[in-house]
Amino acid sequence: DAMVIQNPRYQVTQFGKPVTLSCSQTLNHNVMYWYQQKSSQAPKLLFHYYDKDFNNEADTPDNFQSRRPNTSFCFLDIRSPGLGDAAMYLCATSSGQGDNEKLFFGSGTQLSVL
């Protein structure tokens, strides 16, 4: 059974049109992460939440925002997508306690920008 679920699997948007990607988890984990993975590149951390505390990476563009309305859900909002934002977006969770370094990943959302 999937524990970290990302929807949709494929998302197509137009240049400059806001888009939201969603992630849900059934693990009741404290920490949720968003990574961006471009073709043939390493997954790059955009930001993460520890409970309700939002932690932004220093080099994450302002164009990327996130919301976590409750423990189970986390959203990635791209306010004005550019062609360079086409990528796979990966959501992950960790317990934040004990073996907190093990991340559980969703299958990702492949974003295309036309």
Add this chain to the structure above:
Amino acid sequence: GDSVTQMEGPVTLSEEACLTINCTYTATGYPSLFWYVQYPGEGLQLLLKATKADDKGSNKGFEATYRKETTSFHLEKGSVQVSDSAVYFCALSEWRQAGTALIFGKGTTLSVSS
């Protein structure tokens, strides 16, 4: 900042061949080290980890030893199977203000033929 460098792929092997995927890292502290695997159409999942120097992580016939003196964490398997075909990511942990983040390498694609 901390970083991970993996050997370029793709790596193409015949079934039962030996596998080595090289991984080196740069870090200011003493991070935990990981190998994650991504099978086609699935999310990344933890393959093995090591938390301190000289530790050996192992799982499903794969092994990697944390070598502080060479800052390496090479992935090895003595006899690969077709089912091992996947993308393999080396990663290290990096502390954040809240929680732990993983810094990934670019990934190495392994293709095993029968």
